[in-house]
Amino acid sequence: GESVGLHLPTLSVQEGDNSIINCAYSNSASDYFIWYKQESGKGPQFIIDIRSNMDKRQGQRVTVLLNKTVKHLSLQIAATQPGDSAVYFCAENTGNTGNQFYFGTGTSLTVIP
Amino acid sequence: GAVVSQHPSWVICKSGTSVKIECRSLDFQATTMFWYRQFPKQSLMLMATSNEGSKATYEQGVEKDKFLINHASLTLSTLTVTSAHPEDSSFYICSAREGGAGANVLTFGAGSRLTVL
Numbered sequence: 001g002e003s004v005g006l007h008l009p010t011l012s013v014q015e016g017d018n019s020i021i022n023c024a025y026s027n028s029a030s031d032y033f034i035w036y037k038q039e040s041g042k043g044p045q046f047i048i049d050i051r052s053n054m055d056k057r058q059g060q061r062v063t064v065l066l067n068k069t070v071k072h073l074s075l076q077i078a079a080t081q082p083g084d085s086a087v088y089f090c091a092e093n094t095g096n097t098g099n100q101f102y103f104g105t106g107t108s109l110t111v112i113p
Numbered sequence: 114g115a116v117v118s119q120h121p122s123w124v125i126c127k128s129g130t131s132v133k134i135e136c137r138s139l140d141f142q143a144t145t146m147f148w149y150r151q152f153p154k155q156s157l158m159l160m161a162t163s164n165e166g167s168k169a170t171y172e173q174g175v176e177k178d179k180f181l182i183n184h185a186s187l188t189l190s191t192l193t194v195t196s197a198h199p200e201d202s203s204f205y206i207c208s209a210r211e212g213g214a215g216a217n218v219l220t221f222g223a224g225s226r227l228t229v230l
Contacts, residue, residue, distance in 0.1 A: 034218065034219070036221075041224070041226075042223055042224065043117075043119075043206050043208075043221035043222050043223045043224045044157070044206070044208075044221045045221070046218055046219070046220070049218060089156060089157065091219075100147070100159055100162060101147070101159070101219060102159060103149075103156045103157040103158075103159075104156060105155075105156050106155070106156045108154075
């Protein structure tokens with residue numbers, strides 16, 4: 001499958017600070033990306049998605065930025081809370097080739113109270 | 114919203130036995146479901162794409178005779194780990210896609226933890 005990787009395996013932030021989680025992908029044909037959050041022992045939960053015709057999308061306390069030039073996307077979490085502690089994965093899909101999503105390595109976010 | 118249910122959530126079995134894991138879409142129909150495997154502190158690895166009414170499509174390196182997938186209805190896919198061995202111990206997660214063309218968001222089940230003694 002395509003290679004999707006994350007820059008940092010772990011990230012610790014103080015409660016209330018903003019968090020930035022990065023993801024690099026290798027397939028320039030990828031046109032759809034999703035960020036998932038996975039808490040320990042649970043399945044991944046959808047956070048936010050972005051299509052390749054956009055470079056920014058905002059949700060509630062989260063923002064995803066996409067830079068197609070360098071094949072990089074990031075997830076920004078504003079005012080990080082203890083409940084945000086989890087592993088975050090980016091997943092990419094090339095719509096024309098099917099439904100498969102391939103996941104990056106994951107970043108473990110720890111929020112320090 | 115869309116809900117995907119997996120059963121069992123945890124199963125312990127003896128080496129050599131076969132284990133079946135069910136994945137159900139509770140409030141939508143899913144022509145395609147996906148099976149992932151996840152080792153501790155690692156990412157999700159796509160194993161196969163389960164297609165309703167047809168054979169599953171396996172990713173490279175995944176043994177189709179080892180991991181049998183059946184997608185007999187639009188709401189149910191099953192993964193059977195045949196002759197399980199300790200190295201098959203893992204967290205197995207299924208996902209399904211709701212909606213038609215252009216709807217790419219995957220909804221994941223809670224996962225099934227398999228422990229092979």
